[in-house]
Amino acid sequence: MRIAIAGAGNVGRAIARELLDNGHQVLLIDRDPKALKIDSVPDAEWLMADACEIASLDNAQLNKCAVLVAATGDDKVNLVASLLGKTEYGVPRVVARINHPKNEWLFDQSWGVDVAVSTPRIIAALVEEAVSVGDVVRLFSFRRGQANLVELTLPDSSTCIGKTVEEVTLPDDASLAAIVRDGRVIAPAPSDVFIAGDELLFVASATAEDLIKGCFIAQ
Numbered sequence: 001m002r003i004a005i006a007g008a009g010n011v012g013r014a015i016a017r018e019l020l021d022n023g024h025q026v027l028l029i030d031r032d033p034k035a036l037k038i039d040s041v042p043d044a045e046w047l048m049a050d051a052c053e054i055a056s057l058d059n060a061q062l063n064k065c066a067v068l069v070a071a072t073g074d075d076k077v078n079l080v081a082s083l084l085g086k087t088e089y090g091v092p093r094v095v096a097r098i099n100h101p102k103n104e105w106l107f108d109q110s111w112g113v114d115v116a117v118s119t120p121r122i123i124a125a126l127v128e129e130a131v132s133v134g135d136v137v138r139l140f141s142f143r144r145g146q147a148n149l150v151e152l153t154l155p156d157s158s159t160c161i162g163k164t165v166e167e168v169t170l171p172d173d174a175s176l177a178a179i180v181r182d183g184r185v186i187a188p189a190p191s192d193v194f195i196a197g198d199e200l201l202f203v204a205s206a207t208a209e210d211l212i213k214g215c216f217i218a219q
Helices: 008-020 053-059 075-086 099-108 120-133 206-216
Strands: 004-008 025-029 044-048 067-070 094-099 113-119 137-141 147-153 174-181 182-184 200-203
Touching: 004 008, 004 075, 008 025, 053 075, 075 094, 075 099, 075 200, 094 099, 094 120, 099 113, 137 206, 174 206, 200 206
Parallel strands: 004 025, 004 067, 025 044, 067 094, 094 113
Antiparallel strands: 137 147, 147 200, 174 182, 174 200
16 A cells, blocks of 8 residues: 655654554655654655645655545644645545644545544543543544444443343444453454453444443433
């Protein structure tokens, strides 16, 4: 898979290394000559260009990319690059970095963004997840389908302890994606039994998210 990354700073280069290790082709784009540290990611393609200019994206052959990652430190640049990637080049998947939480509301489909990643929000969610038992915690949002990845850790008082997966009826637009138990990730089967301390991961709409807790915790 060919993936373009706008922004060759520390974040962009780190993403590139991970993707290259997973067997993808990666193009790093940056307009700052100081950011072109080619020796740091020698297996990537490099292009000194402005990701907000059509001519630059033509040179990048963005139409041949399956994914665009807008990972600069400037939210305005990330938004413009996302919009151009989606509308002008039809990139199937656009992932954008949010640097300032106050701008989060902008990063949606109207700007061509399929997935928006806010580092402050993710860190806050992970802190909540680490200390919250019995509460539903949103970990991540999938913008295209308006769905969220949410987590619930079952307390000893859960009404579902000892029940099987198939015995618990979830709200519409909610699906149990995984059970994390003793450091292991379990793909849930209908006969699996819930135990205290299970970390349950769901993909759910915002409406269903509000209803999940009631399926597992007496209120």
